[in-house]
Amino acid sequence: MSLYIIGFSLAWFLIINGKPKQPMRITILTLIAILIFQSCVPLRIAPNIDDYKISKGKRFKRSLSKRQMFIFDDPKEAEAFYNFVNIKFQLDHLAVYDDIPFKIDEQQYFFAWYEVEIPNKTLNLAPMLVHLAVGAALGDNDPLENYDSGNEIVRNGNWYIAIEVYNDLESDCLTDSSVFRESVLKYLRDLKKEYLATYNYNETVFKN
Known part of the structure; x- marks a missing residue:
């Protein structure tokens, strides 16, 4: 669960501070990539x-x-x-x-x-994290502005x-x-x- 807290903290960092410097951007993208592989939370x-x-x-x-x-x-x-x-x-x-x-x-x-x-009901955070990662890579100051939410809940x-x-x-x-x-x-x-x-x-x- 601590990984998710880190992920959301990084997301807010990207949104509030805009385009980070190159070393910080690489670190953030790496951490977000790790989170994507652990992004399904069972509800x-x-x-x-x-x-x-x-x-x-x-x-x-x-x-x-x-x-x-x-x-x-x-x-x-x-x-x-x-x-x-x-x-x-x-x-x-x-x-x-x-x-x-x-x-x-x-x-x-x-x-x-x-x-x-x-x-089974899971919360899939991967779409949002991918969107954030792409936005960060492109230097988007507001990566959530065009994010289409509503597809995070997965049912089997x-x-x-x-x-x-x-x-x-x-x-x-x-x-x-x-x-x-x-x-x-x-x-x-x-x-x-x-x-x-x-x-x-x-x-x-x-x-x-």
């Missing part, structure tokens, strides 16, 4: 989930419910999980997101799922599937106190494994 880093995690939905993403959720990385294309669920549970594109029925040992359950995006999307499970006896079957938690977790682990291993949904015979 938010998306979770890295190796297998899966159980988390309260709203804690993972504010738009989710307060139920405990089974969450895992989705490396596939958009709507891949939708197609998987639609064909596996023979939903015919009706109620594919909510109240999807399934059974474990003759006990009826339902699940709802959500496709969640959490982007990360997608997850979040699943909540409930039945007529419990509104949240993934809480620590749920008597159904272990059996539901096993079912969801198998469901995740089947989804990630399946690529041609239309030619696969699923067993519910």
Whole structure:
């Protein structure tokens, strides 16, 4: 972080004092060049989930419910999980997101799922530093005057599937106190494994 403070100090030096002498200009440009290679400041880093995690939905993403959720990385294309669920549970594109029925040992359950995006967010200072360096090299007394800001924030999307499970006896079957938690977790682990291993949904015979 001290490098960024130095960089901004140098930038203000260029702006306030105008064209520096040749030795000072070389020193400033060298330091700015170093800063360019260290100019991405992470503002938010998306979770890295190796297998899966159980988390309260709203804690993972504010738009989710307060139920405990089974969450895992989705490396596939958009709507891949939708197609998987639609064909596996023979939903015919009706109620594919909510109240999807399934059974474990003759006990009826339902699940709802959500496709969640959490982007990495970084502050990229390189464009501004390059602009300053070029301005300094040209002897520009006000290098920020013509700088077009607004491109410093860089986003890279990360997608997850979040699943909540409930039945007529419990509104949240993934809480620590749920008597159904272990059996539901096993079912969801198998469901995740089947989804990630399946690529041609239309030619696969699923067993519910």
